[in-house]
Amino acid sequence: MELRDIEIFLTLAEELHFGRTAERLRVSQARVSQSIKQQERRIGGALFERTSRSVRLTPLGERLRDRLRTGYGEIMSGIDEAAAAARGQAGTLTVGTMATQYQAIAAVLDLFRQRHPQCELRLREILPTDPLGALRAGRVDIGLLWLPIREPDLVVGPVLHTEKLVLAVACDHRLAGRDSVEMEDLGDYPVAFPDGPIPDYVWEAHTPAVTPAGRPIRRGLGVATLEEAFRATASGSVISPIGSDAAATRRRGDITFLPITDGPTLRYAPVWRSDAETPLVRAFVQAAADAQKTT
Incomplete structure (x- = not known):
């Protein structure tokens, strides 16, 4: 029939x-x-x-x-x-990443494009000092943000990428000649801090307020972008912990990058507004989960 x-x-x-x-x-x-x-x-x-x-x-x-x-x-x-x-699944999906983090999720982006060729996938940069602003303003549909994110209006997806912290110092800084540093060393010098509306608990996962021994980590110059952090670091006024991926793509003659042997691991996951979850958002998260299974 x-x-x-x-x-x-x-x-x-x-x-x-x-x-x-x-x-x-x-x-x-x-x-x-x-x-x-x-x-x-x-x-x-x-x-x-x-x-x-x-x-x-x-x-x-x-x-x-x-x-x-x-x-x-x-x-x-x-x-x-x-x-x-x-x-x-036709339309536009805008994904925000910090600096060059989009390179770390290339497999996810490729799989999503293969599955949804009618969708235009746009990439925008998110400022590390204001990771939630673009999401809440609707400038991006999904943000690849470091964790934790504990906001009642936001949904957190699976971890897609991790990276270690390294310490950026001026080439003539007293730490520059060392092979590596420890988190305890951050208590000896002013450290760049974010000049933006990043939640305190998010920044704490990146750069804690105290060293492992309990000494306060002094706040030096406030910076709004990664480039500002590099300029301040090159001047010798501050030292600056940054992600190893950003360090690998921003080699400079006036800055040395040192591994932090006991530094935290930054974990990145897709984050989106709960009231703006669309079929395209769900399709991207599914592609992320599937791409993880094949790696």
């Missing part, structure tokens, strides 16, 4: 009138009659009792109606959901 024939049968079972059924389905009355006759021949019994004044379901027709109605509803719901998902 074709889906259209099922639709004709169920509509006639509801309307109990060939003319109204034809009008509702925008087909001819002859098409309705032909479909019902074909179904009755296939089944081997009458589905409707017809007189010149009325149409009624037979007991066989009632049983068929009850069985088909639920299944037909599920089929149409599935088709509607698929169509809605297809419409949602």
Whole structure:
């Protein structure tokens, strides 16, 4: 039985009138009659009792109606959901990353593009000193942010990337000649701090307020961007812990990068607004999860 024939049968079972059924389905009355006759021949019994004044379901027709109605509803719901998902997966998705972090999730971006070629994927930079601003302002749909993120209006996805901290110091700084440093060394010098609305608990995961021995880590010059941090560091006024990925792509003659042997590991995950979760956002998160399985 074709889906259209099922639709004709169920509509006639509801309307109990060939003319109204034809009008509702925008087909001819002859098409309705032909479909019902074909179904009755296939089944081997009458589905409707017809007189010149009325149409009624037979007991066989009632049983068929009850069985088909639920299944037909599920089929149409599935088709509607698929169509809605297809419409949602066309458009634009804007992903925000810090500095060059987009390179670390290249596999995720590639998989998403392969699955959703009709979607335009845009990349924008998020300031580390204001990681939540672009999300809440709607400038990005998803932000790749370091954790933790504990905000009631934001949803956090799976961890996609990790990196270690390194310490940026001026080439003539007294630490520059060392092979590595420890977090305890941060208590001896002013440290660049974020001049922006980053939550304190987020920055604490990057640069804690005290050393492992409990000594305070002094705040030096406030910086709003990574470039400002580099300029302040090169001048010798501060030292600056930064992610190893940013250090690898920003080699400079006036700055030395030193491994921090006991430094924290930065964990990055996709974050989005709970009230702005779209099929495209869900598709990106699914691509992220699937890409992780293959690496």
